Amino acid sequence: MKAFAQLFLSLDETNKTNEKVKVLKDYFNTVPDTDKMHMLALFTGRRAKRQINSTLVRNWAIEASHIPAWLFEESYHVVGDLAETMALLMPQSDASSSKTLTEWIAEINALNDKTEERKKEWLMDSWAMLDSQERFVFNKLLTGSFRVGVSQNLVIKALADISGLEPAVLTHRIMGSWLPETYQFSQLMAEQDAEANISRPYPFFLAYPIQETSEKQKTPAEVGIALGDASDWQAEWKWDGIRAQMIKRGGEIFIWSRGEDLATEKFPELHLFLNALPDGTVIDGEILSFQNGLPMPFNVLQTRIGRKNLSKKILEESPVAVIAYDCLEHKGEDIRYKSQTERREILEQLQTETRYSEVFRISSLIQFESWEQLGSIREQSRAMIAEGIMLKRKSAAYQVGRRRGDWWKWKIDPLSVDAVMIYAQKGHGRRADLYADYTFAVWDGDKLVPFAKAYSGLTDAEINKVDYFVKRNTIEKFGPVRTVKPELVFEIGFEGINKSTRHKSGIALRFPRILRWRHDKPKEEADTLESLKALLGE
Amino acid sequence: MAKKPLLEFTDRGIYCAQGKFYIDPWKPVDDAVITHAHADHAYWGHKHYLAHHLSREVLLYRLGEINLQTVEYGEIVHKNGVTVSLFPAGHVIGSAQIRVEYKGEVWVVSGDYKVEDDGISTPFEPVKCHHFISECTFGMPVYQWKPQVQTFNEINSWWRNNLDNGLATVLVGYSLGKAQRILQNLDLFNGKIYTHGVIENTNEALRRNGVLLNPTERITQESSKEEVRKGIIIAPPSSVGTPWMRKFQPYSFGYCSGWMAIRGAKRRRAADRGFVLSDHADWDGLISAIDATDCECVYLTHGYTATFSRYLNEIGFNAHEVHTLYGGEEDPSNLPEGEAPSAGEPEKEVLSFGEDLSEVGGADS
Numbered sequence: 065m066k067a068f069a070q071l072f073l074s075l076d077e078t079n080k081t082n083e084k085v086k087v088l089k090d091y092f093n094t095v096p097d098t099d100k101m102h103m104l105a106l107f108t109g110r111r112a113k114r115q116i117n118s119t120l121v122r123n124w125a126i127e128a129s130h131i132p133a134w135l136f137e138e139s140y141h142v143v144g145d146l147a148e149t150m151a152l153l154m155p156q157s158d159a160s161s162s163k164t165l166t167e168w169i170a171e172i173n174a175l176n177d178k179t180e181e182r183k184k185e186w187l188m189d190s191w192a193m194l195d196s197q198e199r200f201v202f203n204k205l206l207t208g209s210f211r212v213g214v215s216q217n218l219v220i221k222a223l224a225d226i227s228g229l230e231p232a233v234l235t236h237r238i239m240g241s242w243l244p245e246t247y248q249f250s251q252l253m254a255e256q257d258a259e260a261n262i263s264r265p266y267p268f269f270l271a272y273p274i275q276e277t278s279e280k281q282k283t284p285a286e287v288g289i290a291l292g293d294a295s296d297w298q299a300e301w302k303w304d305g306i307r308a309q310m311i312k313r314g315g316e317i318f319i320w321s322r323g324e325d326l327a328t329e330k331f332p333e334l335h336l337f338l339n340a341l342p343d344g345t346v347i348d349g350e351i352l353s354f355q356n357g358l359p360m361p362f363n364v365l366q367t368r369i370g371r372k373n374l375s376k377k378i379l380e381e382s383p384v385a386v387i388a389y390d391c392l393e394h395k396g397e398d399i400r401y402k403s404q405t406e407r408r409e410i411l412e413q414l415q416t417e418t419r420y421s422e423v424f425r426i427s428s429l430i431q432f433e434s435w436e437q438l439g440s441i442r443e444q445s446r447a448m449i450a451e452g453i454m455l456k457r458k459s460a461a462y463q464v465g466r467r468r469g470d471w472w473k474w475k476i477d478p479l480s481v482d483a484v485m486i487y488a489q490k491g492h493g494r495r496a497d498l499y500a501d502y503t504f505a506v507w508d509g510d511k512l513v514p515f516a517k518a519y520s521g522l523t524d525a526e527i528n529k530v531d532y533f534v535k536r537n538t539i540e541k542f543g544p545v546r547t548v549k550p551e552l553v554f555e556i557g558f559e560g561i562n563k564s565t566r567h568k569s570g571i572a573l574r575f576p577r578i579l580r581w582r583h584d585k586p587k588e589e590a591d592t593l594e595s596l597k598a599l600l601g602e
Numbered sequence: 603m604a605k606k607p608l609l610e611f612t613d614r615g616i617y618c619a620q621g622k623f624y625i626d627p628w629k630p631v632d633d634a635v636i637t638h639a640h641a642d643h644a645y646w647g648h649k650h651y652l653a654h655h656l657s658r659e660v661l662l663y664r665l666g667e668i669n670l671q672t673v674e675y676g677e678i679v680h681k682n683g684v685t686v687s688l689f690p691a692g693h694v695i696g697s698a699q700i701r702v703e704y705k706g707e708v709w710v711v712s713g714d715y716k717v718e719d720d721g722i723s724t725p726f727e728p729v730k731c732h733h734f735i736s737e738c739t740f741g742m743p744v745y746q747w748k749p750q751v752q753t754f755n756e757i758n759s760w761w762r763n764n765l766d767n768g769l770a771t772v773l774v775g776y777s778l779g780k781a782q783r784i785l786q787n788l789d790l791f792n793g794k795i796y797t798h799g800v801i802e803n804t805n806e807a808l809r810r811n812g813v814l815l816n817p818t819e820r821i822t823q824e825s826s827k828e829e830v831r832k833g834i835i836i837a838p839p840s841s842v843g844t845p846w847m848r849k850f851q852p853y854s855f856g857y858c859s860g861w862m863a864i865r866g867a868k869r870r871r872a873a874d875r876g877f878v879l880s881d882h883a884d885w886d887g888l889i890s891a892i893d894a895t896d897c898e899c900v901y902l903t904h905g906y907t908a909t910f911s912r913y914l915n916e917i918g919f920n921a922h923e924v925h926t927l928y929g930g931e932e933d934p935s936n937l938p939e940g941e942a943p944s945a946g947e948p949e950k951e952v953l954s955f956g957e958d959l960s961e962v963g964g965a966d967s
Binding site: 076077078129131132134135138139142143144145148149152153156213409492493494495496497498522543 | 746748868916
């Protein structure tokens with residue numbers, strides 16, 4: 065654990081990519097192989113099952129810190145991170161543990177069948193054995209999220225440097241479900257991939273946005289200058305569903321979401337068609353809810369994500385289908401190296417052969433002669449329930465991760481509304497102890513009705529200004545939330561709007577974020593609930 | 603009729619009606635008693651100032667020609683029948699708590715303070731009183747300082763490491779207090795100490811006041827960049843990211859502040875290293891200091907006043923929040939540009955005597 069705690073500290077102590085890679089390499093070169101795999105699992109978001117629920121951990125931490133619960137909560141809002149709050153509040157300690165990361169994780173996992181009393185005893189003893197930095201990473205192990213300011217790409221870079229393997233190969237080898245207890249470091253680093261894990265997905269290829277900010281609209285002519293001849297490109301609608309990879313191998317099927325969650329059981333409607341695919345097939349596509357052959361807005365699909373049990377009612381109300389984009393594996397061969405056009409032919413062939421064309425759909429190609437023409441087709445996106453247009457270079461291979469060059473997304477402008485900030489709350493992580501999460505309202509008669517929360521879109525300097533305003537214009541405090549004098553107006557962008565019975569305003573927005581601070585607008589000129597509802601299109 | 607309290611909180615500052623003087627007022631008044639020379643406590647424009655001897659030269663340097671009377675700790679001054687005396691606050695060199703007594707009733711205004719002995723400021727001394735007016739900049743239990751020797755060990759080995767890796771070392775801290783505390787605790791076997799002009803001006807003022815500081819060298823246009831890169835550079839927060847600082851690249855840049863105790867605050871600053879070093883009392887320090895006064899009533903002027911007063915009341919103190927213009931609840935580096943710094947220290951300094959301001963603004967030479 066000392067080495068793992070030191071790794072965290074060292075990563076925190078530099079902002080330079082090269083140094084972070086060096087720190088990661090140093091770690092890999094010093095700890096036992098099993099620790100390496102555990103670290104890799106944690107840094108790539110593969111968290112072990114939580115053995116003590118976080119309320120209990122929190123309560124016991126409060127006990128160990130000898131402070132009242134309300135003071136613990138206030139501290140949490142200042143720190144913005146639970147594991148760190150607990151580590152800071154416990155009495156200082158000079159103890160230090162020589163157990164390895166592997167040993168600690170094994171102890172945590174062994175709590176599975178223990179009584180609450182035993183768990184508490186173990187946790188209190190463990191805290192007493194650790195110094196504060198060790199406690200911090202230990203608390204992270206217990207409570208989850210490992211956001212360490214190190215991207216998976218950096219970890220892969222360090223491993224690639226050590227092994228001499230291509231980063232893309234390593235990225236592929238750590239995809240899907242594997243356990244640090246059984247996946248050996250030597251397997252990961254082997255020259256030849258002996259791995260026969262039939263569920264393993266390929267790394268997703270992700271498009272780069274053509275408009276990097278919503279303020280600077282690119283014209284079709286500019287797109288043309290950047291991308292060249294229109295005939296080199298394939299265009300499709302950009303669908304708003306769940307990006308997924310569907311695998312049929314060895315008689316079994318697997319559905320992976322982009323977040324590398326195995327979601328096979330969540331989509332029973334897709335099983336028939338997947339089972340009917342030839343063995344050794346991997347398809348990349350988008351899962352959407354459909355009705356009468358038409359895609360439905362994302363919020364319909366959203367109602368069934370996250371449900372443990374899919375009731376008959378849900379399956380009837382929001383049945384899903386796949387819009388297939390690509391074929392990555394065919395007859396057991398990895399065909400990602402083939403061109404977009406060649407892979408498209410194979411995909412079309414597979415789709416023609418299916419008996420389940422209602423659920424196994426294909427992303428139709430948009431016919432266009434010029435960028436101008438495509439630009440005007442793009443205007444119809446919202447009517448198509450699409451987010452815009454995808455552009456794929458016909459000659460390009462299927463690559464790894466988000467990169468510039470061959471795949472571009474050309475999204476339509478978000479919808480937007482001018483709204484007044486009325487509540488503020490402190491942020492997390494690097495925005496801890498700053499008022500950085502806001503609730504916005506629009507006018508309903510002479511009342512301001514809250515309709516959206518947003519925390520992204522402002523620069524650090526702007527956040528400082530808003531924070532300064534909030535601290536000097538607080539009307540009331542409700543726990544961590546402050547009611548703020550309604551004065552500041554912001555333009556709020558969002559991708560979609562739907563009716564909602566759960567919200568006071570009667571509407572729910574998709575991806576609300578701050579587009580800009582409207583210094584020029586007095587609060588009286590903010591938009592109305594009526595004008596928002598008009599966007600519902602009813 | 604209720605008796606008028608000896609000290610009141612007014613829109614000009616803390617006021618003693620009986621003695622007709624203010625303590626750390628933020629608007630011009632006739633008679634001001636000053637706890638220490640930081641900008642949010644020592645404002646310009648009063649007709650008469652009373653402060654500690656060791657604040658003398660810094661006050662004159664910062665405020666220009668003022669009518670200033672200075673005293674020793676414990677020395678008694680009478681103001682219209684009210685007894686005024688200064689006691690060490692341990693915050694920076696020359697910082698004082700103000701003790702005010704009238705007809706047996708004693709009030710103490712803490713100004714800013716810390717309880718750890720930093721080796722250069724006269725150590726904090728608890729003063730018994732009936733009413734204690736205290737700061738609580740770090741009045742949250744997540745703020746607990748390690749002994750400074752540990753932090754300086756970290757700083758010195760970081761400096762050593764930078765030298766080994768061919769990096770210049772830039773350490774950032776406020777020009778009055780933090781900068782001197784740092785330079786007194788550096789390992790001079792590592793190399794020489796170079797200072798930004800704003801810090802060196804403060805050093806010179808303190809030396810004029812008879813304070814013995816480690817040798818430092820002002821960075822000027824004539825300074826050899828190569829030589830400076832072999833030492834350590836002490837710079838004020840206002841120099842971060844300026845061309846002045848960039849000319850020492852490649853460097854590692856460290857930030858010394860109590861706010862560095864929180865990872866998020868440290869990441870926000872984008873410093874290579876954050877060293878937890880504060881001239882304010884930490885959570886335990888505040889509670890022990892308040893406890894040691896045996897006061898009947900404690901008033902909290904700035905910092906996490908709401909949380910801290912609630913907690914003090916729960917553990918048996920009689921605590922109240924009061925509103926002042928001393929450092930707000932925020933980390934000063936989060937303030938929007940151009941706003942008056944509040945917590946503790948000026949980000950930008952007023953250079954009097956017509957000195958060149960370009961250095962402060964960070965214009966490259």
